[in-house]
Amino acid sequence: MEPNLRFGIAQRQSFFQRFLLWTELLDPTNLVISIEKIEKSRQLLFTNEDSARSNLDDQRIKDAWKMSLSTVHPDSSRLIPAVFRPAAFLPLTAPMVFLSMMPAKGIMSMVLPQVSFYAYTTAFTIINGNASYSHTPVERVLLGGGVFASSAFLGLLPQLAQMKYSLDNLWIKKALPVVIFAQVSGLSTFASRSFESTRGIEVVDKEGSVLGHSRRAGRKAVRETAVSRVLLFGTSAFIPEVFTYFYRRTRFFLQKPWSLWTTKLSCTILVMGLMVPASFSMFPQIGRIQCSKLEKEIQSLTEETELFYNRGV
Template sequence: MEPNMRFGIVERQSFPQRVLHWTELLDPTNLILSIEQIEKSRQILLTSEDAVRFDLKNERIQEAWKRSLATVHPDSSRLIPVAFRPAALLPFSMPLLFVSLVTTKTLKSMLLPQVSFYTYLTAFNMFNGNATYSRRRTESIMLGAGVIASSTFFGLVPRLRQVKSALLRRSLPALLVAHISGVNLVASRSLETIRGIEVMDKDGNVIGYSRKAGTKAVRETAASRVLLFGTSAFIPELFSLFIKQYKNLLPFPWTFWALKMSCTIFVMSLMVPVSFSIYPQIGQIQRGQLEEEIQSATEDTELFYNRGV
């Protein structure tokens, strides 16, 4: 069985434990690990009899788990590209989110930040989604392009309309970011709900492909994405409204933007591990919730699937 999948099945972590665990996996040093380091860690997990659980006193085993879980896809056993590993979400998407919410006057200056933000978000969702359903490269490219175009269009809507209320003008783009980020994930991973994803028993044996499990995986991840980007966009906007009341007291004009950027970094740094931890990465589903052909193929009452990130 793939070690990362085995970890998710064996380790039944509570929400606080998952948050602490994700803070370790989101360490930026996981972005600069060499292929040799990762392969060495994977070899330890595949050959060592002690590498059954994560919470061992053996620091070498713990480090091997962290490296594997932070860099390798649990479905395909392939390395996740550096720019789309979980640890890359904060440093890559935070500045894009910040710039996309800045009020500008020209269409060109509004368009580029929106395209950049939703391009990265779409690619991140697709690379960290479920990899067990059949798909072609051209199919993924066309789907991604359509998702980016539609997300960008809806992201520009509040910018193109004149809103008189200052509070609504500030909060509407943030609320829309939350909604679009959720829809973006549903759309970019829509094939999982159409073609189904692998469900397996506790021993890692694949029982079948389930559209219902795919729908559950996409729905849960979309909810976590709404929480992440909704909170990360909305709180800094409220903070900026408060700071603007005292803008004349700020020593330099750029201090306002520095304070808002700091608020965005702080909020998103807290929300990334929290949003990733709301649901386990390896999800559980009752046999009775699955298709009849899967129910008849096993007697296990609880099955597992990769929810993704």
């Protein structure tokens, strides 16, 4: 069985335990682990399956799990490209979120952050989603391109409206971009992984045996990931805006107005530094679903009451 899948099935972790695990998996040093070290860690988990499953206090085993979980896809067992590993998510998206929420001073300053953000998050969502549904590379590329183009267009609408109509209402000017930013992020996740809910994803028993492809499990996986994205980006955009609103009224800002950018960027990074592991931890990466909620043809293949699937990130 794929070690990462085995880990998710064996470990019934609480939200707090998942949060602590993600703080380790999001360590930026996971981006520069050599392929040789990853292969050695995987070999250790394969050859010492029983000890790897039970002796999680062994430092060698803990390090092996950290390297495997942070760099290898649990469905395909393939190495995740460094730029799309979970550890790269915060360093790359935090500046994009900050720039997307700053007032635009021209077309380029308005378009580039949005285009960069949705190009990266669309690719990240597809690569780190479930890979067990039937598809061709061309289909994934076309789907990703379509989602990226439509998300970037929708994301630009609030700023285009403000440029055209000069909206002065504070709530519309500040709240509308945040709401649309969060909603488009969720819709982008739904669309990026739409094949999972229409074609079905693999569900397995506790031994890792594939019982079939379930559209219901696919819908559950996509829905949970989309909810976590809305919470992540909605909170990460909303709190810095509220902070900025009050910061502008302080004496320090009146004396040093140039400090706004630095302070808001720091606030955005701080909020996202908490929200990224929190959103990734909302639901287990290896999801569980009652067999009674799956398709009849899958129910007839097993007597297990609970089955498993890769929700993705």
